[in-house]
Amino acid sequence: MILNWLTDDSTAAAAIKKKELVGPESLRSRLPQSVRDEAVDVSVVKEFLTVPARRAVQQKVAKLKKEPWTCAVCENCVEDVRCIACDLCLQWFHYHCQSISQTPRNDTYFCRSCRRN
Numbered sequence: 001m002i003l004n005w006l007t008d009d010s011t012a013a014a015a016i017k018k019k020e021l022v023g024p025e026s027l028r029s030r031l032p033q034s035v036r037d038e039a040v041d042v043s044v045v046k047e048f049l050t051v052p053a054r055r056a057v058q059q060k061v062a063k064l065k066k067e068p069w070t071c072a073v074c075e076n077c078v079e080d081v082r083c084i085a086c087d088l089c090l091q092w093f094h095y096h097c098q099s100i101s102q103t104p105r106n107d108t109y110f111c112r113s114c115r116r117n
Helices: 002-006 009-017 042-048 051-066 112-116
Strands: 083-085 092-094
Touching: 002 009, 002 042, 009 042, 042 051
Parallel strands: none
Antiparallel strands: 083 092
């Protein structure tokens, strides 16, 4: 999953199946905020990245960590309003952007996209 956050699906698949290294030119221009979550260790995919790509990922993650968390739907800040994180993709969402009116009863929450997949 982490490799798919960094590059497109076909490049990630080629890296895994054919052992083709991913270069910086194949990285997404904007990484999802999920990569900055404490639970995510992007170094687990270093074997699939060239050294320049590893450096580029480290720089992008460092830059993201300086920015406020935003809603994955509307891209507005989530710090001062009711919001929830998806336990699968680790993206944050405003309650109203996920059509949630009250706190979910379960300890885990999956966003619409993750529930479909």
